[in-house]
Amino acid sequence: MTDFVGRQLVCVRGGRVVFADLGFRVEAGGALVLAGPNGSGKSSLLRLMAGLAHPAGGVLAWGGEDVAGDPATHRARVHYVGHLDAVKPDLTVAENLVFWAALRGGSDGAGARTRTALEAFGIPHLADVPGRYLSAGQRRRLNLARILAAPAPLWLLDEPKTALDTDAAGRVDAAVASHRAEGGMVVMSMHGGSLPEGAVVLDLAAFNAGLEAVGC
Amino acid sequence: MKSYKKGPHPRARGPDIRGAGNIMHRFANPNRFMRLSQRAVPWFAALTVVLLAAGLYLALVASPADYQQGETVRIMYVHVPSAWMAMFCYSGMAAAAAVGMIWKHPLADLAAKSTAPIGACFTFLALLTGSLWGKPMWGAWWVWDARLTSVLVLFFLYLGYIALNNAFDDPARGAKASSILVLVGFVNVPIIKFSVDWWNTLHQPASIARVEGPAIHASMLWPLLVMAAGFTTYYLWVLLVRMRGEIVAGKIRALRLRQVHGL
Amino acid sequence: MLNPLLILIRRDLRLAVRQGMDSMMALVFFVLAVVLFPFGVGPEANVLARIAAGVIWVAALLASMLALERLFQADYEDGSLELLVLAPVPMEVVVAAKIAAHWLTTGLPLMAAAPLLAVLLGMEAGGFAGLLAALALGTPSLSLIGAVGAALILGSRRGGVLLSLLILPLYIPVLIFGVAAVDAAAGGYALQPHLLVLTGLLLAALALAPWAAAAALRQAVE
Numbered sequence: 001m002t003d004f005v006g007r008q009l010v011c012v013r014g015g016r017v018v019f020a021d022l023g024f025r026v027e028a029g030g031a032l033v034l035a036g037p038n039g040s041g042k043s044s045l046l047r048l049m050a051g052l053a054h055p056a057g058g059v060l061a062w063g064g065e066d067v068a069g070d071p072a073t074h075r076a077r078v079h080y081v082g083h084l085d086a087v088k089p090d091l092t093v094a095e096n097l098v099f100w101a102a103l104r105g106g107s108d109g110a111g112a113r114t115r116t117a118l119e120a121f122g123i124p125h126l127a128d129v130p131g132r133y134l135s136a137g138q139r140r141r142l143n144l145a146r147i148l149a150a151p152a153p154l155w156l157l158d159e160p161k162t163a164l165d166t167d168a169a170g171r172v173d174a175a176v177a178s179h180r181a182e183g184g185m186v187v188m189s190m191h192g193g194s195l196p197e198g199a200v201v202l203d204l205a206a207f208n209a210g211l212e213a214v215g216c
Numbered sequence: 217m218k219s220y221k222k223g224p225h226p227r228a229r230g231p232d233i234r235g236a237g238n239i240m241h242r243f244a245n246p247n248r249f250m251r252l253s254q255r256a257v258p259w260f261a262a263l264t265v266v267l268l269a270a271g272l273y274l275a276l277v278a279s280p281a282d283y284q285q286g287e288t289v290r291i292m293y294v295h296v297p298s299a300w301m302a303m304f305c306y307s308g309m310a311a312a313a314a315v316g317m318i319w320k321h322p323l324a325d326l327a328a329k330s331t332a333p334i335g336a337c338f339t340f341l342a343l344l345t346g347s348l349w350g351k352p353m354w355g356a357w358w359v360w361d362a363r364l365t366s367v368l369v370l371f372f373l374y375l376g377y378i379a380l381n382n383a384f385d386d387p388a389r390g391a392k393a394s395s396i397l398v399l400v401g402f403v404n405v406p407i408i409k410f411s412v413d414w415w416n417t418l419h420q421p422a423s424i425a426r427v428e429g430p431a432i433h434a435s436m437l438w439p440l441l442v443m444a445a446g447f448t449t450y451y452l453w454v455l456l457v458r459m460r461g462e463i464v465a466g467k468i469r470a471l472r473l474r475q476v477h478g479l
Numbered sequence: 480m481l482n483p484l485l486i487l488i489r490r491d492l493r494l495a496v497r498q499g500m501d502s503m504m505a506l507v508f509f510v511l512a513v514v515l516f517p518f519g520v521g522p523e524a525n526v527l528a529r530i531a532a533g534v535i536w537v538a539a540l541l542a543s544m545l546a547l548e549r550l551f552q553a554d555y556e557d558g559s560l561e562l563l564v565l566a567p568v569p570m571e572v573v574v575a576a577k578i579a580a581h582w583l584t585t586g587l588p589l590m591a592a593a594p595l596l597a598v599l600l601g602m603e604a605g606g607f608a609g610l611l612a613a614l615a616l617g618t619p620s621l622s623l624i625g626a627v628g629a630a631l632i633l634g635s636r637r638g639g640v641l642l643s644l645l646i647l648p649l650y651i652p653v654l655i656f657g658v659a660a661v662d663a664a665a666g667g668y669a670l671q672p673h674l675l676v677l678t679g680l681l682l683a684a685l686a687l688a689p690w691a692a693a694a695a696l697r698q699a700v701e
Contacts, residue, residue: 076567084558090497383635411652
């Protein structure tokens with residue numbers, strides 16, 4: 001059975017050890033929630049998982065195989081939602097989304113997938129509006145719609161509910177639930193709010209403490 | 217379902233200080249280098265003083281004046297080794313950057329970073345002495361001679377590297393970006409050299425004397441080689457001092473970060 | 480690989496068209512910089528004709544560099560670059576697409592404006608073919624080399640000034656052979672050797688620059 005595992009991960013940013021000896025495991029259909037105070041490395045861990053950054057130590061493995069051995073394949077199975085929404089102000093909502101849908105899933109049917117994704121996040125009426133007119137919440141909805149517009153098994157969501165109202169937050173929960181029901185995995189960081197059903201919580205604070213005893 | 221406070225992996229029990237210590241040793245605690253370099257620095261310093269003293273005596277007193285250029289030929293004993301070192305330092309930076317990129321060795325990045333200002337100074341010295349030599353030779357402080365022009369371009373490559381290295385708040389970013397730059401520059405140096413030579417033959421009348429004659433007499437070669445050796449040991453000496461300084465600066469940075477993050 | 484390449488180029492071209500005047504700034508700068516020279520060196524026709532090739536090339540160099548600063552900057556700032564790095568497309572292809580779009584929106588307009596400026600400066604009629612051929616082979620090299628610098632300065636302080644310091648020394652070979660080609664054509668000498676060297680430079684840049692720029696982009700988002 002496919003799983004996504006991290007072992008003895010070490011993250012160094014700007015010469016500082018953010019966390020060390022961190023391990024986790026997500027199974028198909030599973031959800032992992034990252035908790036911890038600011039600066040504990042939730043975003044850094046998500047970036048390591050995505051392959052944007054590289055661990056200073058430890059291994060990330062997908063189905064038992066080290067992802068560093070085949071980064072291109074790993075990229076294809078990851079959807080990453082960071083703090084920035086990647087919305088081009090000069091393109092319409094539909095154009096923004098079609099671009100990502102076509103780049104990841106091919107041009108065929110990109111338009112149809114885009115419409116479904118916009119409906120799932122409640123913004124189909126904005127399809128022809130240029131990105132510059134969107135509010136922060138609408139931009140975030142558009143960014144989240146991107147992960148529905150092209151399928152990928154592993155979702156990495158960094159504080160996905162930031163700037164969202166209760167309606168949109170509910171839509172995120174629904175999207176996560178149906179993704180997991182289809183055997184997808186979700187890793188998300190969050191501050192408060194209700195946990196997805198059956199989610200495992202990983203408290204990063206436990207991996208930060210005691211590092212002053214190390215090194216120079 | 218189940219909820220972990222520490223790590224879902226059975227053996228992961230939060231931070232293992234010893235495990236992390238090994239990793240830390242690799243990138244933040246180059247004690248071995250500090251120990252070895254401390255022993256090597258005085259030797260390089262002594263060698264430099266001896267070689268430069270001998271070289272300067274040979275160059276300024278013991279060697280003959282040139283039958284054409286007279287006493288001004290003595291500028292060569294500084295100019296030529298400087299130009300050699302300018303090229304040598306840039307090649308060294310490229311090699312160090314490649315090692316740093318491939319094996320992620322932190323000392324290699326430090327070596328490249330510490331070499332840059334030294335190399336830039338050698339390059340500047342070569343330009344300055346070339347210009348001083350040019351005045352009596354060509355009657356002008358600056359001539360668009362192929363060699364001098366290439367060295368000038370090399371000087372700009374050094375400046376670009378130093379500027380890029382210092383342009384980031386995170387020194388690791390600066391090291392990575394400038395490593396790519398120096399490798400790109402290194403590939404370009406022969407191309408630039410070739411095009412400048414070609415441009416020069418196109419535009420300059422052939423009558424202008426070359427700075428270095430084709431043959432050099434042994435009485436001039438020896439002082440030159442001794443000076444070059446002295447320049448090389450000087451470079452190694454200053455390189456070690458600078459690298460030690462960078463390591464200490466890195467430790468201070470780590471302490472500051474620890475203050476900020478309250479660890 | 481062809482499909483993602485076209486998708487990326489189409490998106491960048493569409494962005495350039497929507498931004499309208501912003502994308503034409505490099506062209507305006509190019510024309511303005513060339514027009515400044517007669518004020519600087521005087522309106523004597525033979526002097527201007529003598530320096531026309533050099534002036535046009537130097538101005539093209541600077542204009543191309545000016546536009547390069549934004550090549551990856553906008554994508555870097557709004558988070559698109561991270562997603563492009565994570566796209567299941569080799570980063571080299573992404574870089575190649577962005578460079579192609581950059582050349583289509585700056586290099587090509589520069590080429591179109593260059594003959595006009597050559598007329599203003601009174602260049603020898605024989606030099607026009609050389610100028611166009613040299614620009615056609617040279618400006619893609621400028622875009623390629625410049626892309627490496629544009630990728631390296633992401634996230635740095637003072638990006639623009641830094642970019643000029645990194646890139647202009649590397650532009651020297653293109654400048655030398657570009658001007659030599661025009662001068663040769665104007666003087667009635669063989670044009671081909673210079674164009675062959677420019678082609679060689681272009682092929683070398685084509686082989687190396689996307690790779691180096693991709694490496695720079697990967698470390699920029701890390």
